[in-house]
Amino acid sequence: MEATQEIIDRIAYLQAELTKYGMAYYVKDQPLVDDATYDALYRELEELEASYPQYQTEDSPTARVGGIILPGFEKAIHEIPLYSLSDVFTKEELFAFDQRVQKTLGYEPKYVCELKIDGLSISLTYEAGRLVRAATRGDGTVGENITENIKTVQSVPLRLPQEIDLEVRGECYMPKASFLALNQKREEEGLETFANPRNAAAGSLRQLDSKITASRNLSTFLYTLADFGPLQVTTQEEALVHLGELGFRINPEHHVCHSIEEVWSFIEDFHDKRSELPYEIDGIVVKVNEFAAQNSLGFTVKAPRWATAYKFPPEEAVT
Numbered sequence: 001m002e003a004t005q006e007i008i009d010r011i012a013y014l015q016a017e018l019t020k021y022g023m024a025y026y027v028k029d030q031p032l033v034d035d036a037t038y039d040a041l042y043r044e045l046e047e048l049e050a051s052y053p054q055y056q057t058e059d060s061p062t063a064r065v066g067g068i069i070l071p072g073f074e075k076a077i078h079e080i081p082l083y084s085l086s087d088v089f090t091k092e093e094l095f096a097f098d099q100r101v102q103k104t105l106g107y108e109p110k111y112v113c114e115l116k117i118d119g120l121s122i123s124l125t126y127e128a129g130r131l132v133r134a135a136t137r138g139d140g141t142v143g144e145n146i147t148e149n150i151k152t153v154q155s156v157p158l159r160l161p162q163e164i165d166l167e168v169r170g171e172c173y174m175p176k177a178s179f180l181a182l183n184q185k186r187e188e189e190g191l192e193t194f195a196n197p198r199n200a201a202a203g204s205l206r207q208l209d210s211k212i213t214a215s216r217n218l219s220t221f222l223y224t225l226a227d228f229g230p231l232q233v234t235t236q237e238e239a240l241v242h243l244g245e246l247g248f249r250i251n252p253e254h255h256v257c258h259s260i261e262e263v264w265s266f267i268e269d270f271h272d273k274r275s276e277l278p279y280e281i282d283g284i285v286v287k288v289n290e291f292a293a294q295n296s297l298g299f300t301v302k303a304p305r306w307a308t309a310y311k312f313p314p315e316e317a318v319t
């Protein structure tokens with residue numbers, strides 16, 4: 001059925017508005033409209049796109065409901081491998097990490113501390129600002145292509161505000177509240193429950209039916225770029241701010257520390273706070289903030305010399 005210009009404009013307006021509302025709600029955690037308003041506009045867009053499917057775009061908010069059932073997951077090669085982190089478990093080991101860094105750099109650098117999210121590492125590739133691939137970490141070099149499933153995760157932008165090529169990495173996780181609700185539902189249905197939110201997130205992302213993924217209320221925190229080429233940033237802190245400006249969901253608990261003692265007090269602070277967080281963390285990631293210093297320090301076979309993860313003892317099970 002041919003659409004009048006008025007209908008074409010209305011569809012475009014609704015797609016843009018609902019994308020803006022979705023970003024505010026799922027990425028910035030600051031809703032712009034109440035649920036009833038959002039739902040009414042969403043239903044109007046669904047009806048218009050059903051009548052005029054030629055105007056349903058790939059990045060329309062209605063494209064997030066899933067519905068693709070894959071026979072299996074294709075392999076996804078990571079041109080730039082995803083690194084893993086060396087772990088430290090005590091204050092002494094953390095201070096020894098700082099000593100090694102200072103020995104190489106010849107000075108004490110600023111560090112940035114970030115929460116280590118207990119989810120599933122993912123890599124998102126954008127071409128001309130559009131999401132073209134999402135992949136699990138796998139072994140760091142070969143993962144699984146989970147693009148159709150990631151498209152149903154509301155906090156993942158389908159389109160960026162700039163038409164740039166970019167690969168970002170981060171964590172996909174299931175909030176504690178969603179984990180509890182999911183396990184309660186599964187128990188009522190006589191299904192096996194998930195042991196923890198991380199397993200629930202992994203199980204939800206590795207579904208062949210993306211409608212199931214869409215129902216699991218997954219979220220994300222992005223924290224690094226595979227390469228910093230397209231962005232003019234010189235520190236990790238700047239990179240986080242810039243990723244936020246591009247529309248990615250960034251964990252707000254990042255903090256620049258001017259000494260390893262300050263890093264330690266951040267760690268102690270979150271050791272107590274972690275049980276109040278709405279998501280699980282299994283430690284604190286400590287990174288040298290300046291990219292030039294990171295480049296001087298480089299990598300061991302698997303892990304960066306410019307970062308480490310201080311690991312917390314396992315949290316009491318979320319029940």
Ligand SMILES: NC(=O)c1cnc(N)c2cc(Br)sc12
Pocket residue numbers: 083084085114115116117118119121171223285
């Ligand atoms: N903020 C971060 O760098 C971060 C957060 N959460 C995680 N699970 C991981 C894992 C690696 Br590897 S880095 C990182």
